[in-house]
Amino acid sequence: MKIEPYKIGIYFLLIILSIIWLFPLVSMLTIVIKSPDEFNEMRFWKLPELKNIPANLAFNFGKAWGKSRLGGKMLNSMIYALSAGIGSAFIASIGGYALVHLKVRFAQSWFLGIFIGNIFPFQMFLIPLYLILNSIGLFDTRLGLTVVYVGICVPFALFVYRNYAFTLPSELFDAARVDGASKWGAYLRIFLPMSIPAFVVIFSFQFIWTWNDLLFGLVLTERYRPIMAGLERLQGARGGVPPTVLITGAVMAAIPTIVILMSLQKYFIRGFTLTTGK
Numbered sequence: 001m002k003i004e005p006y007k008i009g010i011y012f013l014l015i016i017l018s019i020i021w022l023f024p025l026v027s028m029l030t031i032v033i034k035s036p037d038e039f040n041e042m043r044f045w046k047l048p049e050l051k052n053i054p055a056n057l058a059f060n061f062g063k064a065w066g067k068s069r070l071g072g073k074m075l076n077s078m079i080y081a082l083s084a085g086i087g088s089a090f091i092a093s094i095g096g097y098a099l100v101h102l103k104v105r106f107a108q109s110w111f112l113g114i115f116i117g118n119i120f121p122f123q124m125f126l127i128p129l130y131l132i133l134n135s136i137g138l139f140d141t142r143l144g145l146t147v148v149y150v151g152i153c154v155p156f157a158l159f160v161y162r163n164y165a166f167t168l169p170s171e172l173f174d175a176a177r178v179d180g181a182s183k184w185g186a187y188l189r190i191f192l193p194m195s196i197p198a199f200v201v202i203f204s205f206q207f208i209w210t211w212n213d214l215l216f217g218l219v220l221t222e223r224y225r226p227i228m229a230g231l232e233r234l235q236g237a238r239g240g241v242p243p244t245v246l247i248t249g250a251v252m253a254a255i256p257t258i259v260i261l262m263s264l265q266k267y268f269i270r271g272f273t274l275t276t277g278k
Contacts, residue, residue, distance in 0.1 A: 028250070074256075080217075083149065084149035088154045088157040091157070093195060142221075142224045152216070161198055
């Protein structure tokens, strides 16, 4: 089979890009499997003896877990990320359905009014959010930070869901109303099942963004800080923490996001195209 010259160039470019993309991951794994002494004494790319790797991993993971108390912070991040992903996707699904298929008056103005929240830098929201949460007794609580994350995630989620709603034929909802379905019935029985790919895209994006957030978790709570605040604390103790432990903490923090993307990959690709294929 003859391969055209331009395809050879494309494959070569893709291979180069793949190597560049994998380079940081391989570098991190090279550090994680070493002990602190081996990291200081050995060349960077030299691997330790195979028999030492299990003990090195156990030491690095144990130190990273205990030094920054990652267990409780990972639980906090899981609560925030799941709530933000599911909550913002559900709210945005209702908004996208209403703005596109319910003929809401001034739909474009409603959309712009909500989406404009993504235009301003999030640092602008810190002082107002702090004052509001403090005044209603939700500062330094899981509930307060959860509400903040859900609210911050809604504008982008609505942008995705609204675009996806345009791909669903309005004749389906007209036919449902003719058959006697209510607006909520059409939403629950038609719109929501058909928009699962969009739901997965929003959930994946917002889960990862919330999981990786440091700004709000560092400012709006002290007792219930997320995983990134734990890594920041680990980094703050840099003088007493070996580089192998620091990198191991980063690897531990990345595992849930990798699991989410790998498990939802099929739906993620479908939803990202913003088409139903019908």
